[in-house]
Amino acid sequence: MWWFVNLAIFHLLGFLLLVPTLPIQAMTHHHNFVVADTPYSRLCSNKSILTVNGQFPGPTIYVTEGDTIVIDVINRARENITIHWHGVNQPRYPWSDGPEYITQCPIQPGSMFNQRIVLSVEVGTLWWHAHSDWSRATVHGALIVYPRKKNDYPFPIPHAEIPIILGEWWKSDIQAVLNEFLQNGGDPNNSDAFLINGQPGDLYPCSRQGLISPLHFFDEI
Known part of the structure; x- marks a missing residue:
């Protein structure tokens, strides 16, 4: 009788090995990036800077490995703009990569561009920034990509997560x-x-x- 039990266990293991692992469902995140001139005060003086959604730095995007980000970039500024996702491979959507006149035409004032960012193997803290002249000085923000497996860090789990964005400020335009x-x-x-x-x-x-x-x-x- 023991051989029958062993055979049954063997068949069960074979069945489990043949059943494919169900993939983790990737999500699609939708955002609006409204690029516009915004008054800001630093160092006891005021000036107008280019911002996304009125924020400086711009909004932080939180996603998971393998997700897709769809962003409507609406240009309400007086100059051309593109948004580059630094460190993202963009294997199937190179025209959404952002470098002006290299992978895409700039988004002209008064127009909108639907940008699709497909994440593949990226994990960790990346960043996005404008890719037209020096507009990246104020148009930038963090992109946080979590691993698919919860708490699957390549290091001990941190006690806290605090994005730190370093930048510079000129009083001049x-x-x-x-x-x-x-x-x-x-x-x-x-x-x-x-x-x-x-x-x-x-x-x-x-x-x-x-x-x-x-x-x-x-x-x-």
């Missing part, structure tokens, strides 16, 4: 900074401040005191 160094053939003027998540540090004038010290983020962990 960013287009004026670009035009100046293109005309003289030199380097751009040094920025007036370094930024962490869109804010200057505590030692800069008119900063939000006690909020954006470089070490403040790690105090929260």
Whole structure:
């Protein structure tokens, strides 16, 4: 009788091995990116900067490995714009990759472009940014791609997750900074401040005191 039991177990194991593993259902995330000039104040002065949805830095996108992102990029600014998804392979949608006049034509003022970002093997913290001249100085944000398997990190599970975006701020209009160094053939003027998540540090004038010290983020962990 034992051979019958062993045979039954063998058939059961064979059946389990032949049943394909059900794939994890990928999701499609829909977003609107409205690009427009927005008044912002930093370092005790005001100027208009290019933003996405009025945010600086722009919105953080949270997805899972293998997902698809569909974004309607609506250009309400006075200049051309494209959005590049830095670190994403884009194997089937190269025309949504973002480099202006290389993989796609720019999105002209008053127009809209439906951008499709197909994630494949990407996992981790990436970023998206404008890819027209220096508009990326203010048009950028984080892209967080979680692994398919929950908590499947290639390192111990962190105690907290805090995206940190580093940037620079010029008191002058960013287009004026670009035009100046293109005309003289030199380097751009040094920025007036370094930024962490869109804010200057505590030692800069008119900063939000006690909020954006470089070490403040790690105090929260």
